[in-house]
Amino acid sequence: MYRNFGFSVVSSSGKSRLGIIETPHGRIKTPAFIFCGTKASVKGIFPQMLRDTNTQIILANTYHLFAYPGAECIKKRGGLHKFTGWNGPMLTDSGGFQIFSLGYGSVADEIKGRRSGIPTLMRVEEQGAIFRSYWDGSVLRLTPEKSVEIQRNLGADFMVAFDECTPYHSDKNYTEQSMERSHRWEKRSLDEFIRGNDFSQALYGIVQGGVHFDLRKRSTEFVGEHPFFATAIGGTLGAAKEQMYEVVEMTMNGLDDKRPVHLLGIGGIVDIFKGVELGVDTFDCVHPTRIARHGGALIKPPYRNSLQCEHINLRRSRYLEDDNPIELDCDCFTCKEFSRAYLHYLLKANELLALSAITVHNIRFMNKLMEEIRIGILNKNLHCVRDKWC
RNA sequence: GGAGGGGUGGCCGAGCGGUCAAUGGCAGCAGACUGUAAAUCUGCCGACGGAAGUCUACGUAAGUUCAAAUCUUACCCCCUCCA
Numbered sequence: 001m002y003r004n005f006g007f008s009v010v011s012s013s014g015k016s017r018l019g020i021i022e023t024p025h026g027r028i029k030t031p032a033f034i035f036c037g038t039k040a041s042v043k044g045i046f047p048q049m050l051r052d053t054n055t056q057i058i059l060a061n062t063y064h065l066f067a068y069p070g071a072e073c074i075k076k077r078g079g080l081h082k083f084t085g086w087n088g089p090m091l092t093d094s095g096g097f098q099i100f101s102l103g104y105g106s107v108a109d110e111i112k113g114r115r116s117g118i119p120t121l122m123r124v125e126e127q128g129a130i131f132r133s134y135w136d137g138s139v140l141r142l143t144p145e146k147s148v149e150i151q152r153n154l155g156a157d158f159m160v161a162f163d164e165c166t167p168y169h170s171d172k173n174y175t176e177q178s179m180e181r182s183h184r185w186e187k188r189s190l191d192e193f194i195r196g197n198d199f200s201q202a203l204y205g206i207v208q209g210g211v212h213f214d215l216r217k218r219s220t221e222f223v224g225e226h227p228f229f230a231t232a233i234g235g236t237l238g239a240a241k242e243q244m245y246e247v248v249e250m251t252m253n254g255l256d257d258k259r260p261v262h263l264l265g266i267g268g269i270v271d272i273f274k275g276v277e278l279g280v281d282t283f284d285c286v287h288p289t290r291i292a293r294h295g296g297a298l299i300k301p302p303y304r305n306s307l308q309c310e311h312i313n314l315r316r317s318r319y320l321e322d323d324n325p326i327e328l329d330c331d332c333f334t335c336k337e338f339s340r341a342y343l344h345y346l347l348k349a350n351e352l353l354a355l356s357a358i359t360v361h362n363i364r365f366m367n368k369l370m371e372e373i374r375i376g377i378l379n380k381n382l383h384c385v386r387d388k389w390c
Numbered sequence: 391g392g393a394g395g396g397g398u399g400g401c402c403g404a405g406c407g408g409u410c411a412a413u414g415g416c417a418g419c420a421g422a423c424u425g426u427a428a429a430u431c432u433g434c435c436g437a438c439g440g441a442a443g444u445c446u447a448c449g450u451a452a453g454u455u456c457a458a459a460u461c462u463u464a465c466c467c468c469c470u471c472c473a
Contacts, residue, residue, distance in 0.1 A: 038426050049399045061426080097425045134427040165425075206425090234425065244424095264425035270453085271424075295428050317419080325396090347429090348417095353428050 001194070002229045005157075005202045007260045011378050015252070015279040018377040018387055021230075021260055023089040023157040024200055027079065028056045030260065031276050031373050033366045034091060034284035039064045039085050040074070043289060044264035046088040053332060054371070055366040058086060059284055062150050063095035066142070067135040071153035079155030091158035091284075092151045094189070096140050096182075096206075097264075098232075099129045112246040124164065126181065139367070148203075150291075152196055160204045161189035161231060168236040175210040183210045183222045190226055204227035204262060211238045213250045216386035220254030222239070230260040233280075235268075246276050252278045268297070269310045269369065269390040273386050288366050292359040295347050296368070298325045300389055313355070314358065319344035333357075 006022035018028040035042050035050070037058045043048060050058065060080055063073060078081040080090055102120045120132040128143030144162040151159035163182040166175045186205055193203045206229030209215030223231050233251050237244040246265065255261055258283045266272070269287020275283060288298060295315035303326075305312060312319075312326075326336035326343070334343070334357040346354035369389055376385035 036426060043426085044429080059425080093425055101425085102427070160425080232425075262425090266426050285424050286428085287424045290426065290428065290430085291423065296423080350429080352429070379407085
C-alpha cells in the first residue's frame with residue numbers, strides 16, 4: 001500500500017529515536033522539522049535557500065490552495081513539486097485546522113485556549129464542513145473525500161486525513177463527539193485515499209481527543225487500527241506548556257511504534273526537546289518563519305536576553321549599535337554576511353531583505369537544532385545537546 | 391508695494407468658543423506570535439505623580455468672554471498670485 005515509502009528506526013535512546021523516512025522525493029532523517037509553506041511558498045525564501053540550509057521537508061496547505069488557485073490548477077502545472085520548484089519531500093495538511101481555527105477566531109487562538117476573532121465557519125455536519133473562504137469570502141465545502149482529492153491533485157508525498165481540530169474551550173462532551181466524527185472522517189479519508197492510490201503518496205492519520213486522556217487513548221487506538229502510513233498528534237494540547245507535555249506523553253504511550261509520529265503545530269525549542277524525548281519524529285510550526293518576519297531571530301542561551309525567550313527582537317533600538325551577527329557560531333548566510341545593526345536597520349527601513357535574511361537564519365537554526373538532536377540520540381547524550389540549546 | 395492663504399505636540403495633519411492634553415497617520419518605545427487570513431496584532435507615546443490629580447501647551451503679545459487652539463487687534467515668520 002505504501003510501497004514507495006518506508007520508515008526505519010536506526011538508533012534510539014530512551015524513547016527518543018533516530019530514524020529515516022523514505023519518500024519518492026528523498027529520505028528524511030528524523031527527528032526532523034517541517035517548515036510551513038502554507039500557500040505553496042515558504043514566505044520570502046527561494047527553494048535553493050531551503051536546500052542550502054539543509055531543509056529536508058516543507059508543507060503546504062489544502063485549505064489555502066483550495067480557496068486559490070485551486071488544486072486542478074496546480075495539478076495542471078505538474079503538481080506542487082514542479083509548481084514550486086521544491087523537489088524534496090513535501091506534505092500537505094488537510095485543511096481541517098484552518099476551518100476550525102479560522103472558524104473560531106483569528107488563527108489558532110481558540111485551539112491554544114485564547115478567545116478572539118470573527119467566525120468564518122458556517123456549519124459542521126456529518127458530511128463535512130461549510131465555511132467562508134479566507135480568499136474571497138465565498139462559501140466553500142470541504143469533506144474528507146474532497147480534501148483527499150485536493151491533496152492528490154496537489155501531489156505532495158504526504159497527505160493528512162481530514163479532521164476537526166477541536167478548540168480548547170470545547171467541553172468534554174463536544175470534544176468526544178467531535179473526535180468520533182473525526183474518526184469517521186479519517187476513515188472516509190482513508191477509503192478515498194486507497195481508492196485512488198497510485199503509490200506516489202502516503203496518508204497520515206490524526207489523533208484527537210483534546211486534553212482528555214481517555215479520549216486520547218481511544219483516538220490512538222482508532223488510528224492504530226487503520227492502515228495509515230504515519231500518525232499525527234493534533235487537536236488542542238492545552239493552554240499551558242505543562243499540560244501540553246502531559247497530553248503528548250499520554251498520547252505517545254498509546255501509539256504504534258512502527259510508524260513515524262508527527263506533532264502538529266509545535267516548534268518551540270524546549271517543546272521540541274520534550275517531544276523528541278517522548279518519541280516524536282517530526283514537527284511543524286509557523287513560529288520560526290513567522291517570528292522572523294516580525295524581527296525575531298532564534299538564538300541559543302549564550303546570546304539570549306532572558307532565559308525564557310528563545311529569540312531576540314531585532315527591532316529593538318539597542319541592536320542599531322550591535323556589530324555582531326545574530327549568533328557568532330552560526331553558519332547561516334545571514335550570520336556570515338550581516339550584523340545585527342544592519343538587520344535592525346533593514347527592519348526599520350522596511351526593507352524586504354530583512355525578512356528573508358532573518359528567515360534564513362531561523363530555518364538554518366532549526367535545521368541545525370534537529371541535526372544536533374539526531375547526533376545526540378546516536379551518541380546517547382541528548383541531554384548535553386539540550387543543555388546547549390535550552 | 392497690492393491681494394489672498396497659512397503658522398497645532400519629533401514630523402505630517404485634523405479641530406475652528408466649553409465635552410481639547412488636543413482625531414488621524416508616520417516616527418519612537420514596549421509586548422505578543424506554536425497543523426500561517428500574519429512584512430501581522432496589542433499597548434504606551436507633553437511634564438511631574440503609583441493613582442486621583444496638578445502644571446505647561448496650539449507663532450508672539452495684548453484683548454473680548456464665566457470659558458479661547460478656536461473670536462478681535464498688533465507684531466513676527468512662511469507660501470501663492472499680481473505689480
